Amino acid sequence: MTETPADPIMEAIGRAVMAGQTGDKAAARATLLDLWAEIGVVGDPLHRCTLAHSMADLFEDAAQALAWDIRALDAADAATDERVQAHHAGLQIAGFYPSLHLNLADDYRRLGSFAAAEAHLDEADKSASHLPEGPYGDLILSGIKGVAAAIAARDTAPRPSAPGGRGLPLVGIHLSRRPK
Template structure:
């Protein structure tokens, strides 16, 4: 028998806010996530900080604002342990977070025209791609990594149509 994860009101609140964003209420979702962030503080639970910052970045169409949150997510991942991640979801490992985190930073740097820095971050994502699971999520991240690499090479600053931030315009 596998253990059921303990109730986590903070993750529930983050999920509720993210759902609002997915439903098009990005301003409200941002506001709710910012309230949670204030409660967490910069030394709060790394899983909560990483998750919240990762999703909050997706709610900012401005690549500079998104970059700020993506860096916070990466920083929080560095403090996160597999044990803590596994408490939230059995088998979840921090290493699997890094391809997406580096991808998002690379994409924002690219959109800002900082192509060398973006290339460094996309290389980080590529080096960690083996940690991604097989299946739709892993395939989506691998495809996005290739797309961002191509856009960096082309010196293209256009937002990707598949980027979550493209929809975050309210």
């Protein structure tokens, strides 16, 4: 694997995510908001995507999570493979989309907007071929099935199996692609 230089913003995002996962969600949100102000709304798309996707996971409220997940998707649309590979050799921006669309589907589902949820779930499913083999890919595929079942049941309750209580991480999108 090719070594890449340290990225202080990505490292700070990672530390904030860890704080949130260990129960200090308020500190994690404060750190990520400070970083968001530093990055800016037109800053590095990889930074914006990762931060927004991580920030969404810190909110139990589906509307707040939705706002951050939309920001993450918008940033992913501006990112390039060259940029994500500068961070981690072998990454492809296409591998981000299954998780991004899955989280949006879940946000919309929780808000009772089932048509929007189904549209994003379809996008998550279409992009699933870009998932890596292994636990992360399996997690996202399982999430797609779980959200599909919840949409079919018109269930708006938070899914207890969602990591962090609501979202599916970008972290773990690595080198290989799932065969088509």
